[in-house]
Each structure stands twice: as C-alpha cells, then as structure tokens.
Amino acid sequence: MSKTYAEINEKIASGKAVVLTAEEVIDYVDKKGVEQAAAEIDVVTTATFGPMCSSGCFLNFGHSTPKMRISEAWIEDVRAYCGIAAVDVYLGATELRHNDPANMYYPGEFRYGGGHVIEDLVAGKKLQLFGLSYGTDDYPRREIRTMFDINDLNQAIMSNPRNCYQNYNVATNTSDKTIYTYLGILKPRIRNLTYSSAGQLSPLLNDPLYQTIGIGTSIWLAGARGIVYAEGTQHCSKVERGDNDVPVEGAGTLALSGDMKKMQSEFVRGVSLKGYGVSLALGVGIPIPILNEEILMRTTVRDRDISACIIDYAHDYPQKTGKVLQKCTYEQLRSGTIEIQGKEVKVSSMSSYNKALKICELLKAEIQDGKFLLSEASQRLPLNQSMQALNIQGPTK
Amino acid sequence: MKTQKIYLYFPKSETDKPIICHLIRNYDLTINIFRAKVTPEEEGHLSLEVTGTEENIAKAFQYLEGFDVIIHTGAKAVHWEGQRCTHCGNCLSHCPTAALHFADPNTREVQFDEEKCIECLSCITNCPFGVCSSAF
Numbered sequence: 001m002s003k004t005y006a007e008i009n010e011k012i013a014s015g016k017a018v019v020l021t022a023e024e025v026i027d028y029v030d031k032k033g034v035e036q037a038a039a040e041i042d043v044v045t046t047a048t049f050g051p052m053c054s055s056g057c058f059l060n061f062g063h064s065t066p067k068m069r070i071s072e073a074w075i076e077d078v079r080a081y082c083g084i085a086a087v088d089v090y091l092g093a094t095e096l097r098h099n100d101p102a103n104m105y106y107p108g109e110f111r112y113g114g115g116h117v118i119e120d121l122v123a124g125k126k127l128q129l130f131g132l133s134y135g136t137d138d139y140p141r142r143e144i145r146t147m148f149d150i151n152d153l154n155q156a157i158m159s160n161p162r163n164c165y166q167n168y169n170v171a172t173n174t175s176d177k178t179i180y181t182y183l184g185i186l187k188p189r190i191r192n193l194t195y196s197s198a199g200q201l202s203p204l205l206n207d208p209l210y211q212t213i214g215i216g217t218s219i220w221l222a223g224a225r226g227i228v229y230a231e232g233t234q235h236c237s238k239v240e241r242g243d244n245d246v247p248v249e250g251a252g253t254l255a256l257s258g259d260m261k262k263m264q265s266e267f268v269r270g271v272s273l274k275g276y277g278v279s280l281a282l283g284v285g286i287p288i289p290i291l292n293e294e295i296l297m298r299t300t301v302r303d304r305d306i307s308a309c310i311i312d313y314a315h316d317y318p319q320k321t322g323k324v325l326q327k328c329t330y331e332q333l334r335s336g337t338i339e340i341q342g343k344e345v346k347v348s349s350m351s352s353y354n355k356a357l358k359i360c361e362l363l364k365a366e367i368q369d370g371k372f373l374l375s376e377a378s379q380r381l382p383l384n385q386s387m388q389a390l391n392i393q394g395p396t397k
Numbered sequence: 398m399k400t401q402k403i404y405l406y407f408p409k410s411e412t413d414k415p416i417i418c419h420l421i422r423n424y425d426l427t428i429n430i431f432r433a434k435v436t437p438e439e440e441g442h443l444s445l446e447v448t449g450t451e452e453n454i455a456k457a458f459q460y461l462e463g464f465d466v467i468i469h470t471g472a473k474a475v476h477w478e479g480q481r482c483t484h485c486g487n488c489l490s491h492c493p494t495a496a497l498h499f500a501d502p503n504t505r506e507v508q509f510d511e512e513k514c515i516e517c518l519s520c521i522t523n524c525p526f527g528v529c530s531s532a533f
Contacts, residue, residue: 049483051525111527184487185523192490269483271525281483281525334505336489346490350525353505354484 001039002292005376008042012370017042019287019367021360022201022299029300034293043367043374044299046206047220047285047359048198050351051271053182054162054233055280056092057118057260060154061129063087068141070131074098077130078117086139090159091117093280107180107275115280116270118158121150122222123265156260158221162232164284166204166251167308170195170328172345175314180275183350186313190340193310193347198356199303199330203286204252206299208245210237212288214377219256220285220363222267226258228377236387244298248307248327252381256284267359283355285363289374303330310340320389400448402512404474404532406467407441416464417443424457425449431516432474434533442533444474444516474532475516477509482528491519 011017018041020028025044029037059080061070069086073079077098080089095114102108120127126147135142150156172193173179173186180186183194199205207213217228232253239247260268267283290296309324316323328338334353337344366372407416412435420426426449435441447454461468477497484507488497496513497520500506520529 050485184525185491194487194490269526272527273525274522279525348487348490349485350487352483352485354507357504 001035003042003290005289005291005374008289009373011042012367012373015368015370017367019043019045019364021357021364022046022206023357023360025296026200026300026302029296034297038290038293038296041290041296044206044288044290044296045285045360045363045367046201046203046288046299047283047356047363048164048202048351049267049281049283049355049359050196050198051182051273051279051281052160052163053094053279055118055158055160055282056090056114057121057156057158059089059091059156061087061089061148062152062154064141064144064146066141067139068131068133068144069136069139070144071133073129073131075117075129076112076120076127078112078114093118094277096278102277103275109274110272110276110278112272113270113278115278116272118260118280119265119268119270121156122260122263122268124149124151150261157257158226158260158263159229159257160282161230161255162234162253163256163282164203164232164254164286165197166202166208166253167247167249167306168196169249169317170308170310170333170347171313171317172310172325172340173314174312174325179314180273181313182273182276182279183313184348185274190343190345193333193338193340193345194350195308195330195333195347196350197308197330198351198353199306199334200301201353201356201360203284203288204254205246205301205306207288207295208241208247208298208301209383210252210381211295211298212291212377213254213286214380216375216378217286218373218375219258220287220359220366220372221256221258221263222283223264223362224258224260224262225372226256228254229257230255231381234387235381235385237381237383238386242305242307244301244305246301246306249309267355283359285359287363287367287372287374303334306330308333310338398448399451399454400446401454402444402446402471402473404469405443405445405461406469407435407443408465409438409440411464411466412437412439412441414464416461416466417445419460420447420457424453424460426453426457432533442474444532473511473514473516475514475518475521476530476532477520478528478530479509481526482507483526485525488520488524488529491523493517493519
C-alpha cells in the first residue's frame with residue numbers, strides 16, 4: 001500500500017485526510033496493525049519547542065526621507081548586521097544588548113538580546129531603531145532614531161541556519177563547582193541532568209533517514225507557513241544510530257524560514273540563560289506524509305526507543321574528548337530521574353514537550369481543515385555526511 | 398491552630414519598629430521568616446509564615462493595620478507568571494520543595510503550588526523565560 005503526495009493533498013483539500021499526532025500514531029498502529037494503519041493514515045504531525053540559537057531574521061525598514069544606507073543599526077540597543085543592502089538588516093538571536101556586561105560579573109544575567117527583540121517584534125510591540133551611516137551622494141542621511149513595530153516593516157523574514165537538531169546531548173557536571181551552560185545551570189558532582197528534545201514528537205526522530213523531510217518541505221514555523229530552505233549548519237548524518245536508524249547524538253539539522261508577520265508570539269520566545277547568554281526558543285511543526293508502511297513505522301518511534309548520550313559539560317564537552325558518561329533513553333529522561341554512578345539524579349528539560357504536543361495538535365487541525373497542504377521535498381538531506389573540526393593553522397607562507 | 402503565609406511591605410517610616418517581636422510576644426504566634434529585607438532608613442519587605450489560633454492571628458493583623466504596613470495575606474513574595482511559562486520543566490530539578498511540578502505527567506504542564514514555596518529563589522535564577530519574579 002503506497003500513496004503519493006498528490007493523493008494525500010487531494011484528501012486534505014477535500015477535508016477527508018486522516019491525521020494523527022506523533023503521540024497518537026503509536027497506539028493506533030499497535031491496535032490496527034501497520035498494514036491497515038498505513039492504508040488509513042495520511043499524515044502524522046511532529047513538533048518541537050525549545051531554544052534554537054542559530055536563528056534570526058531579515059528585516060526591511062523601507063526608506064526614510066532623505067534616504068539612508070544604514071551601516072550600523074541597533075534595535076532596542078541590540079546590534080543588527082548591516083552588511084547587506086541599504087535598509088535591510090539581519091538580527092541574530094544570540095546578539096547581546098549594547099553594554100550588557102556579559103560574564104564580566106560572573107555568572108551574568110543576560111536579560112535581553114536578539115531573541116527578545118524577535119519575540120517583541122512578533123508580539124507587535126513598538127521598538128526603537130537607531131541607525132548610523134557614513135552618508136553617500138544617493139543616501140545622504142547619516143543618523144536615524146525612530147520607533148517602529150512589525151507592521152511598519154516591509155518584510156520580517158525569519159531565517160534560521162540551524163534548527164530542529166535531530167537528537168541532542170544530555171548534560172551534566174562532574175566538577176566541584178556549579179557551571180552555567182546553554183543546557184542550563186548544572187550543579188556540581190552530577191546533581192542534575194538536562195536534555196533538549198521533544199523525543200518521540202520531534203520531527204527528525206520520526207523521519208530518521210530523511211525520507212520525507214528535505215529541502216522544500218512545508219513546515220509550521222511558530223504558526224506561520226514556513227519552509228526547509230537548506231540542510232542545517234553542522235548537519236552530520238553519519239553518526240552512530242540504533243537498530244531503528246535513530247541517531248544517538250545530534251545528527252541532522254534543518255535550516256528554516258518563515259514570515260514573522262504571520263507568527264504567534266506564544267511560539268517565539270526570548271531566552272536568558274544565566275552565565276551563558278541569550279537565545280530564542282521556537283516552535284516548529286512538520287507534517288510527515290504516510291506514503292508507505294515503512295514511513296509509518298518510523299513515526300511510531302517511542303521515547304524508550306530513542307537514546308541519547310550523557311556528557312560532562314565541565315570537561316568532556318568543552319575539551320572535545322568525545323567521552324560519553326552513559327547512554328539513556330528518553331523514557332528514562334522523562335521519568336524525572338536517572339541512576340548515574342550509583343545515585344539517582346534529577347533530570348529536567350530545556351525543550352517543552354507540552355508546547356510540542358500543542359503544536360502537533362494545531363498543525364493537525366490545520367491539515368484536517370484543509371488549510372495546510374504538504375509539499376514534496378525538492379532535494380533530500382545528505383544521509384552520509386560527517387562534520388569537520390576547525391584545525392588551528394599558521395599563516396600560509 | 399492555623400498557619401498563614403503573609404508578605405509585608407514596610408515603608409521607610411516603619412522600618413525601625415520591632416513589629417515581629419510584638420507579634421510573637423503579644424499574640425503567641427510562631428513565626429517562620431522565609432526572606433527579609435528591612436534596612437533602617439529604607440523601605441522593607443518581609444515574607445513569612447505565621448502559626449497561631451485564628452483569634453490571635455486576627456488580632457495580630459489588627460495590630461499590624463495600626464502601622465503603615467501593607468499586608469498581602471496568603472501571598473508569597475515570589476510570583477510565577479503562568480501565562481508566560483513554556484512548560485519546559487527546566488525549573489523542576491532546581492525547586493527543592495516541588496512547589497514547581499508537573500500537573501500531569503502526560504501533558505507535562507508545569508504548575509506552581511504557592512503553599513510549598515520556601516522562596517529559595519532558585520527558579521528566578523534558572524528560568525530561561527523570566528517567568529518567576531520576586532517582589533524584593
């Protein structure tokens with residue numbers, strides 16, 4: 001039994017598509033059997049919500065009178081990149097606010113940055129633009145200070161080079177002092193663990209070999225219709241995988257884009273990580289078309305079938321030793337405690353399963369209502385790609 | 398016997414009075430102070446739990462009302478803004494009393510049980526979304 005994208009889209013358009021979330025599909029297939037379930041189900045919705053540092057947006061301000069070629073710009077005192085056309089800027093999620101002391105008074109608080117500006121933009125808040133220029137014959141204005149909101153912009157296009165990590169490390173701290181990381185605060189001597197994945201709901205864990213998710217796939221990006229525009233940076237598919245082909249470490253990533261004017265602020269949230277920095281938490285939903293039984297079986301992956309590596313972020317992560325303290329499953333992680341080196345250790349998450357579940361349901365409703373059609377990828381994501389390290393070299397003679 | 402949490406705000410004019418001492422001596426109350434910031438010549442904040450008979454607690458409140466002190470009964474000086482919570486649950490392993498907990502293990506919705514909060518403030522340090530805040 002196999003289906004085509006066109007057949008599935010026809011059913012969606014006529015409001016007859018059978019859509020299940022990545023959580024619902026597990027029991028459904030158990031009950032009905034793969035063959036019958038594959039014939040019945042058209043789409044499985046997957047999702048994730050969590051901090052995704054490699055995110056940002058292109059903004060176009062329109063021209064003032066007289067015109068200006070903005071060469072330096074700050075939005076709410078957060079620096080935006082201006083090395084593109086006159087009134088285009090790129091604002092990155094991890095950019096700090098001007099004069100933020102960072103970790104000068106360790107551990108720093110990092111209260112506001114690029115991710116917060118993006119949240120405020122999507123929430124429709126009025127923000128301040130301050131821009132400077134050297135002035136040219138055709139763009140004479142040399143300074144601008146004005147308030148604006150997202151509706152005043154011509155375009156606000158989120159463009160994220162790396163989102164939706166297929167899987168991720170579980171972090172702990174074997175040292176004698178508290179450490180502050182992008183996976184949160186880690187207490188000394190292995191007193192807590194943190195992870196960041198929606199596990200059985202996560203898009204690339206439900207399509208481990210990138211059979212449907214690829215370049216050109218339509219996605220739900222914080223409520224807007226978005227697209228996978230490229231493989232994500234550090235996409236590294238050639239990694240250790242379980243019997244079910246699900247990777248036990250980072251692996252695949254996606255580069256995503258979408259119109260911020262159509263996003264919902266609930267799913268675009270600035271992040272402040274004490275002692276580390278700022279970021280942006282995003283909600284992403286990806287529909288998986290059930291083209292055949294194999295694709296369906298892969299969407300039935302459970303937390304207990306997905307493993308992750310526990311890494312020491314005090315030593316092994318920064319020093320790149322490659323050492324894994326222990327492996328564990330997402331079922332163990334989500335139970336709230338894991339036994340490590342003979343003691344029960346509390347586990348918490350940076351990623352929100354609750355929000356991911358909500359996104360699965362929202363996307364499901366859009367597809368059921370015939371509002372979201374699926375698109376076939378125009379290019380597959382590389383399946384056998386490794387990642388290079390940066391070797392420090394002297395100047396070429 | 399009854400136990401009640403209160404959060405008191407002292408304006409500058411009242412910070413030099415031994416109010417808590419009188420609550421203990423005159424109204425036979427057991428006082429458990431979670432957190433205090435009362436400095437002479439400045440405003441002050443006090444977050445505490447009082448235990449005593451209902452009658453004595455009522456009298457103590459009457460006594461407090463005689464001063465220019467703002468009494469927030471049943472309230473903590475720690476506030477959890479549920480609307481802004483993303484329910485990641487990152488706070489859970491930092492909360493020593495499980496005041497922050499999952500309401501339902503399946504949906505993993507985070508809830509805050511104010512009664513269990515001892516105002517250690519670790520959630521404020523930890524929450525990536527600034528959902529928890531302190532009145533002082």
